[in-house]
Amino acid sequence: MLIDPDTRSDAMTEPTASTAPAAATPSPTRTAPSDRTTASWAGPLAVFVAFIAFWYAAPYLFFSGREWLLPPPHDVINVGFIEGMSFGQLWALVKMVVSDVVPFWSIDPGLDTSVVFVANAEATWLSAKVALTGLGAAIVLGSGLAMAMSQAKWIEKAFYPYLIALQAVPILALVPLIGSIWGFGFFSRMLVCVIIAFFPIVANTLFGLLSAKKSHHELFALHGASRGTRLRKLMVPAALPAMFTGLRIAAGLSVVGAIVGDFFFRRGDPGLGSLLDKYFARIAQEELFAAIIMSAALGIGVFAFFGWLRSRVIGKWHSETGVG
Amino acid sequence: MADSSQGRIDLTDKPALTFDGVDMVFPDGTHALAEVSFDIRPGEFVTVVGPSGCGKSTLLRIASGLETESGGAVQVDRSNIGFVFQDATLLDWRTVQDNVELFAELHDVPKDERADRALRAIETVGLAGFEGHYPQALSGGMRMRASIARSLMMEPPVFLFDEPFGALDEITREKLQTELIRLFMDNGFAGLFITHSITEAVYLSTRVLVMSSRPGRITADIEVPFDYPRSPELRFDPAFAELSGRVSRELRDAH
Ligand SMILES: Nc1ncnc2c1ncn2[C@@H]1O[C@H](COP(=O)(O)OP(=O)(O)O)[C@@H](O)[C@H]1O
Ligand SMILES: [Mg+2]
Numbered sequence: 130m131l132i133d134p135d136t137r138s139d140a141m142t143e144p145t146a147s148t149a150p151a152a153a154t155p156s157p158t159r160t161a162p163s164d165r166t167t168a169s170w171a172g173p174l175a176v177f178v179a180f181i182a183f184w185y186a187a188p189y190l191f192f193s194g195r196e197w198l199l200p201p202p203h204d205v206i207n208v209g210f211i212e213g214m215s216f217g218q219l220w221a222l223v224k225m226v227v228s229d230v231v232p233f234w235s236i237d238p239g240l241d242t243s244v245v246f247v248a249n250a251e252a253t254w255l256s257a258k259v260a261l262t263g264l265g266a267a268i269v270l271g272s273g274l275a276m277a278m279s280q281a282k283w284i285e286k287a288f289y290p291y292l293i294a295l296q297a298v299p300i301l302a303l304v305p306l307i308g309s310i311w312g313f314g315f316f317s318r319m320l321v322c323v324i325i326a327f328f329p330i331v332a333n334t335l336f337g338l339l340s341a342k343k344s345h346h347e348l349f350a351l352h353g354a355s356r357g358t359r360l361r362k363l364m365v366p367a368a369l370p371a372m373f374t375g376l377r378i379a380a381g382l383s384v385v386g387a388i389v390g391d392f393f394f395r396r397g398d399p400g401l402g403s404l405l406d407k408y409f410a411r412i413a414q415e416e417l418f419a420a421i422i423m424s425a426a427l428g429i430g431v432f433a434f435f436g437w438l439r440s441r442v443i444g445k446w447h448s449e450t451g452v453g
Numbered sequence: 454m455a456d457s458s459q460g461r462i463d464l465t466d467k468p469a470l471t472f473d474g475v476d477m478v479f480p481d482g483t484h485a486l487a488e489v490s491f492d493i494r495p496g497e498f499v500t501v502v503g504p505s506g507c508g509k510s511t512l513l514r515i516a517s518g519l520e521t522e523s524g525g526a527v528q529v530d531r532s533n534i535g536f537v538f539q540d541a542t543l544l545d546w547r548t549v550q551d552n553v554e555l556f557a558e559l560h561d562v563p564k565d566e567r568a569d570r571a572l573r574a575i576e577t578v579g580l581a582g583f584e585g586h587y588p589q590a591l592s593g594g595m596r597m598r599a600s601i602a603r604s605l606m607m608e609p610p611v612f613l614f615d616e617p618f619g620a621l622d623e624i625t626r627e628k629l630q631t632e633l634i635r636l637f638m639d640n641g642f643a644g645l646f647i648t649h650s651i652t653e654a655v656y657l658s659t660r661v662l663v664m665s666s667r668p669g670r671i672t673a674d675i676e677v678p679f680d681y682p683r684s685p686e687l688r689f690d691p692a693f694a695e696l697s698g699r700v701s702r703e704l705r706d707a708h
Contacts, residue, residue: 344542347519351536352559362558366546446546446587 200414209419213244222250245416253423256400260387263322264380271330279338279364296328304393313394321390326379333375337368370447373439380431388424468492469611469643470516476524477511485511487668498637498644500654502704503664509647513613516645535609539616541596543588549575550584553603574606594625605636614646627685630656638681651700656688661700665707673703
């Protein structure tokens with residue numbers, strides 16, 4: 130499957146790309162669809178089974194005498210996702226999300242945080258809010274800066290060294306400073322995400338904006354298009370594929386940023402970072418593994434969302450196989 | 454000849470495009486054009502042949518205003534010029550319909566009108582039914598048709614072509630040549646068409662200009678007397694072969 134010439138580097142776009150208006154994407158190089166669908170779930174399933182088997186075996190293979198370090202998967206599932214859960218609490222979690230998402234409407238959802246899954250889900254939601262707000266701010270600021278930089282070489286040159294510097298400073302070195310200036314609340318956590326997500330967005334957006342061909346620019350020039358028109362109708366659309374590449378990297382990083390920031394600040398509402406730290410300190414391995422699974426799910430969710438968005442927005446005209 | 458092209462060539466007309474002693478030296482010192490003079494009247498279709506690198510594209514770019522001549526003078530109304538590049542230069546994110554509408558959009562033509570005109574142009578170039586397709590899903594020939602439709606819908610009095618069929622296969626190329634002749638007959642623009650194919654030059658045009666290698670100058674201006682519309686069979690006519698031979702000789706002498 131890996132050497133299938135038609136395998137795209139991005140599995141996320143695959144399903145939606147093929148459900149896009151059929152006429153727009155002829156696929157002469159496709160192998161028979163049934164082959165592909167079989168192969169696409171059989172491989173991952175086999176790896177998953179092997180992984181679970183390894184998980185069960187690992188404590189006895191590597192930590193004999195300290196098997197508790199790696200609790201078996203069913204214990205993790207039980208403690209982290211099932212124990213203490215009720216429909217009432219599931220409903221409370223839904224209310225938590227809804228009251229946060231709908232503006233000017235807040236209710237006390239009545240969460241019982243002694244239930245591990247409820248505590249983990251609440252923390253995941255908090256981290257998700259931090260990551261997504263930070264990412265949103267990074268998108269607005271980053272693509273704004275990239276657009277300014279695309280308008281003149283001197284603007285690009287003026288900013289680039291500082292972007293490289295920002296990118297080079299390890300985020301952990303900045304976290305204490307941010308905390309001491311802006312405190313340990315939502316804003317500081319979000320700022321960590323903005324900083325970590327900023328560079329890939331600026332760099333990729335700029336690359337995309339400058340990727341419009343010279344002959345395309347001339348086409349617009351021939352018809353007297355203004356700079357603004359050219360930016361709107363040529364450079365920005367041409368930049369979209371690269372922007373989505375940057376976005377996906379930035380999205381992953383902003384989740385990392387949210388957890389790292391939280392891990393360090395450890396105050397205020399506990400996000401995933403504080404929770405991981407708490408479980409670690411208590412040697413609560415089942416809870417710890419469950420929280421790790423939740424963080425992974427958050428990362429995957431964000432990644433998948435942007436993959437989906439990408440194929441919604443540009444899937445019809447841009448394929449990563451680079452046809453055309 | 455005047456009769457056969459429906460009387461549209463009227464030599465008393467003012468030229469639609471005039472080059473008068475045009476010189477082009479690029480800032481890096483490359484001398485691309487030397488003393489280029491010619492004019493094209495409405496209803497004339499002029500082709501330019503010359504070895505690659507001789508300054509043919511530069512000539513078109515100066516005509517369109519993308520480049521400014523360093524000497525001499527060019528006279529043309531630049532408010533509406535058709536320009537078809539060697540690659541189709543379609544915008545990937547626009548459907549055929551939206552690509553064809555682009556120029557009208559840049560000139561603020563109202564939505565309904567431009568949609569209408571685009572549809573007609575798409576039909577004219579034989580792309581009816583493909584309005585909703587994205588460029589990625591089109592063959593090279595279809596993309597070139599869309600590119601021609603995009604300029605055609607502006608009904609430009611002067612139409613420039615820079616080796617538009619150079620990258621296409623022989624069959625597609627001949628088909629598009631036939632259709633370009635039909636477009637020319639129906640629309641009566643002044644055409645300036647660059648090519649490095651002698652057959653293409655003779656087949657399409659009312660006049661062939663031969664250019665020497667750099668710095669490009671015009672070394673021959675050859676009338677093509679065949680009637681329009683021209684049948685594909687014309688390419689095998691002895692008179693056609695003879696004229697092609699003459700262009701070929703001029704090209705060799707020009708080096
Ligand atoms: N912007 C430029 N700056 C310097 N030299 C150029 C530029 N554009 C074209 N040239 C040179 O001018 C000559 C003619 O180019 P061009 O008009 O593209 O030739 P053709 O289209 O006949 O192949 C070539 O030698 C080319 O390298
Ligand atoms: Mg050229």
